[in-house]
Amino acid sequence: MTAPVIAPVLATGDVAVHFGGIKAVDGIDLALATGEILGILGPNGSGKSTLLAAVTRLVPLTRGRLTLDGADYTTAPPHRLARRGIARTFQTVRLLGDLTVLENVQLGADLHAGRAARLRELVRRGAVPEVAAAVERTGIGDVLDRRPGELSYGTARRVEIARALAAQPRVLLLDEPTAGMNHSERREVADLLRRLRDEGLAQLLVEHDVQMMVDTCDRLFAMNEGVGIAEGAPADVVREPAVQRAYLGKAAHGAGDR
Amino acid sequence: MTTWLSSHAVLVQSTLVSLLLALSIQVPLRAGVFSFAGVGSYAIGAYAAAIMTIRLQVAPVFAIGVGVVIAAVAGYLLALLVARLAGLYLGMATIAFALFLGVVAVNGGELTGGATGLYGAISTLTTGHVVAITGIVVLLLAVSERGAFGRRVDAVREDPQLAVSLGIDVGRVRRRVFVVSGALGACAGGMNSLLRTTVSPETIGFHLVVTALTMIIVGGALSWAGAAIGAVIFTWLPTVLQFVGDWQPVVYGVLVALAAVYMPTGLLGVAQSAWRRARRRGLPADEQDRPQADDPERALAALQEARP
Numbered sequence: 001m002t003a004p005v006i007a008p009v010l011a012t013g014d015v016a017v018h019f020g021g022i023k024a025v026d027g028i029d030l031a032l033a034t035g036e037i038l039g040i041l042g043p044n045g046s047g048k049s050t051l052l053a054a055v056t057r058l059v060p061l062t063r064g065r066l067t068l069d070g071a072d073y074t075t076a077p078p079h080r081l082a083r084r085g086i087a088r089t090f091q092t093v094r095l096l097g098d099l100t101v102l103e104n105v106q107l108g109a110d111l112h113a114g115r116a117a118r119l120r121e122l123v124r125r126g127a128v129p130e131v132a133a134a135v136e137r138t139g140i141g142d143v144l145d146r147r148p149g150e151l152s153y154g155t156a157r158r159v160e161i162a163r164a165l166a167a168q169p170r171v172l173l174l175d176e177p178t179a180g181m182n183h184s185e186r187r188e189v190a191d192l193l194r195r196l197r198d199e200g201l202a203q204l205l206v207e208h209d210v211q212m213m214v215d216t217c218d219r220l221f222a223m224n225e226g227v228g229i230a231e232g233a234p235a236d237v238v239r240e241p242a243v244q245r246a247y248l249g250k251a252a253h254g255a256g257d258r
Numbered sequence: 259m260t261t262w263l264s265s266h267a268v269l270v271q272s273t274l275v276s277l278l279l280a281l282s283i284q285v286p287l288r289a290g291v292f293s294f295a296g297v298g299s300y301a302i303g304a305y306a307a308a309i310m311t312i313r314l315q316v317a318p319v320f321a322i323g324v325g326v327v328i329a330a331v332a333g334y335l336l337a338l339l340v341a342r343l344a345g346l347y348l349g350m351a352t353i354a355f356a357l358f359l360g361v362v363a364v365n366g367g368e369l370t371g372g373a374t375g376l377y378g379a380i381s382t383l384t385t386g387h388v389v390a391i392t393g394i395v396v397l398l399l400a401v402s403e404r405g406a407f408g409r410r411v412d413a414v415r416e417d418p419q420l421a422v423s424l425g426i427d428v429g430r431v432r433r434r435v436f437v438v439s440g441a442l443g444a445c446a447g448g449m450n451s452l453l454r455t456t457v458s459p460e461t462i463g464f465h466l467v468v469t470a471l472t473m474i475i476v477g478g479a480l481s482w483a484g485a486a487i488g489a490v491i492f493t494w495l496p497t498v499l500q501f502v503g504d505w506q507p508v509v510y511g512v513l514v515a516l517a518a519v520y521m522p523t524g525l526l527g528v529a530q531s532a533w534r535r536a537r538r539r540g541l542p543a544d545e546q547d548r549p550q551a552d553d554p555e556r557a558l559a560a561l562q563e564a565r566p
Contacts, residue, residue: 056423082425094420096412098480103409110406111425121405167424 007070009034009202010055010086010171015064016226017047017054024050026226027064030204032171037193037203039217041210041237043247047226048206049091052173055204056081056088068171082111087169089160091176095148101159102144105131108166134165137192154185161192172196173204178212190216214238222246267385269493271453274392277489278446279466280473281399282439284485287474288403289435290415292349294467295336296443298356299329301462303444305363305370308379308451318383322448326441333440337433353467363459375458376451383452391445399482472510476517478524487525 008031017025025047032038040048053059055066057078066074068084076084087108095104109130113121117128135141138158148156157177164172174193178186186209193203193216207213213220213234220237222230224246230237237243263270282296306325310316316324340351363370370376402408411431413421418428451457473492478484499506521528 058419058422077427079422079425079427082423088423090420090423094417096409096416098416099409099412106406107409107413107424110410113406118406122401163424 008032008067009069010204011067012051012055013065013067015051015054015066016062017050017059018062023226025054028223028226028228030221032202032204034170034202035197035200036219037197037205037217039205039207039213039220039234040223041207041213041220041243042223046224046246048223049175050226051223052088052175052204052206055173056086082167082169085168085170086173087164087167087171088173089157089164089175089177091179093148093153093156093160095156095159095163097148099147100144101140101146101148101151102131102135104148104159105134105140105144105162105166108134108163109168111167130168131166134162137165137196138162139188154181157181158189161189165196169201171202171204173206175206176208177205178207178209186212210238263385269497271385271388271449273489273493274388275446275450275453276469276473276493277486278392278395278442278449280470280477280485280489281395281482282443282446283470284474284479284482285399285442286435286439287479288415288481289411289431290418291432291435292345293340293436293439294349294352294470295333295355295436296439297462297466297470298352298359299333299440299443300447300450300466301356301359301363302329302332302440303447304451304457304462305366305376305447306444307448308376308457309369311379311381311452312376318381318387318452321381321452322383322445325444325448329440329444330437331440333436333438334433336440337436341429341432353464356462356467357464360459360462360464363462371458373459375456375461377456379451379455379457381452381455383449388449388453391449395442395445396482396486403481472514474524475514476521476524478526480523481526484524484526 010030010032012028012030015025015028015030016023028047028051030038040051042048050059054061054064057066057073057076061074064074065072068081068086073081073084095101096107099107106128109128110118112130113128135144138161140155140158140162143151143155143159148159151159157180161174161177164174177193178189181189190212193205197203197218205213205217207216217234219232220230220234221228222237222240222243224242229242229246230240279296279300282299283294286293286296303322303325306328307318307321310321310324311318314321336352336355340348343351363375364373366372402411410421410424410426413424413426414428414431421428421431447457447462450461454461469492473488474485475488476491477486477488495510496506499509502509517524523530
């Protein structure tokens with residue numbers, strides 16, 4: 001291998017999260033580079049979402065190490081991560097129903113607004129440049145004065161991505177960003193993620209749609225029952241027997257063979 | 259105006275004191291914290307102002323200020339103590355704080371005047387002062403509901419985990435809310451003692467919890483304006499309802515029950531959604547009913563062109 005060694009933006013070392021006797025995540029080593037989309041593949045209950053929760057410090061680690069730009073953040077309080085450049089979206093739509101779409105996106109950028117900027121906002125309406133950019137990228141410009149309850153599911157999910165982008169992250173964690181979207185909406189989101197990657201945004205993508213993962217990600221990491229079972233180029237990983245077994249095993253189980 | 263104010267001075271005073279008390283419960287609720295610590299702070303403020311005025315004859319603003327500072331510090335310490343509690347458990351713990359202070363007042367010997375309380379807290383506090391203090395407080399709270407600060411408090415209430423991921427220190431917001439609530443409650447209690455020139459264990463009792471909560475439920479919990487609507491209604495209602503005589507508590511109860519069932523966001527919430535609907539009606543027709551749900555035909559076309 002002569003490929004240059006690129007220092008990862010985000011790395012996990014032997015990360016484990018146990019809930020009592022249940023090993024939801026058990027020893028995961030990941031490295032995410034700048035300008036890379038790393039997909040995490042795995043059947044339901046394989047520990048993907050718990051891994052995202054661990055990386056964002058929402059659940060305590062049983063063991064392991066988390067680093068951002070080489071700096072350890074294993075014990076950092078979770079609310080500090082946004083400022084350090086980690087943003088995320090959640091599996092379900094989590095927009096504030098009483099606020100407009102614009103205000104929801106502004107919530108992402110508020111992090112960077114100092115006291116002066118907050119006071120200025122009180123007298124002068126209008127969004128800061130980061131918000132305008134996030135709105136433009138996600139194409140939600142014509143729903144800004146709506147309330148989240150009036151949006152289609154696909155649009156609501158795009159608002160969530162806009163909120164995350166408004167925080168100007170260097171690492172974006174996406175938990176099933178296209179769940180519930182139709183095919184063309186999915187393709188739009190995939191295009192957006194690829195454009196963001198080309199600008200250098202590192203992304204960790206959890207998604208059920210295997211086809212989309214293969215089309216979108218630079219690299220795939222497959223996990224099952226809390227441990228990694230394959231890693232590499234997307235086309236190779238999905239052909240890996242261990243990965244196929246993990247999915248087929250679940251499918252057979254789900255079909256009620258036993 | 260001046261003559262109206264002087265002939266209704268007592269009612270205006272009661273309204274504003276009740277408003278500050280209601281706000282001491284409403285501010286925590288806005289951040290999703292179900293705390294009655296403001297009622298305990300009311301007791302602290304009421305006794306501190308009376309003691310300072312009777313014993314040291316200090317200026318009213320200073321007498322009230324001492325209570326405000328003590329209650330703010332007590333609020334912070336209480337916040338640390340109940341950091342892990344939420345919902346009904348937090349509500350109970352903070353009611354216990356208020357009841358505990360009632361016991362302290364009864365057993366405080368000479369300092370608190372025991373069961374009879376303290377008399378002769380005569381000061382120069384006027385209705386004008388009360389209007390000014392309340393005005394400043396309301397202005398500050400109104401500003402805090404707008405812009406980035408207001409949004410971030412909304413996030414803490416609606417979805418604490420999301421708030422954390424947006425970089426908000428939820429624990430710190432909660433602690434600050436306890437401090438503000440303490441200051442508001444003590445300000446209300448202090449003003450009430452000096453306006454009435456007296457304070458006793460009965461005036462700081464459990465009925466304050468009921469009064470404040472009633473005002474917020476009927477008025478609306480999510481803004482200072484809701485508390486203001488509630489304070490006006492429930493201070494002035496007794497004068498309007500004099501003709502029902504002994505039935506007053508029943509009429510109260512029915513009003514509160516109806517409000518809780520049919521207007522969960524209070525009178526303010528009802529007014530706000532009516533305002534929003536009126537504004538929507540003003541929009542051009544194509545803006546109004548643009549289909550937001552996925553267009554089935556488009557979805558079908560997408561399916562047909564899918565998968566190379």
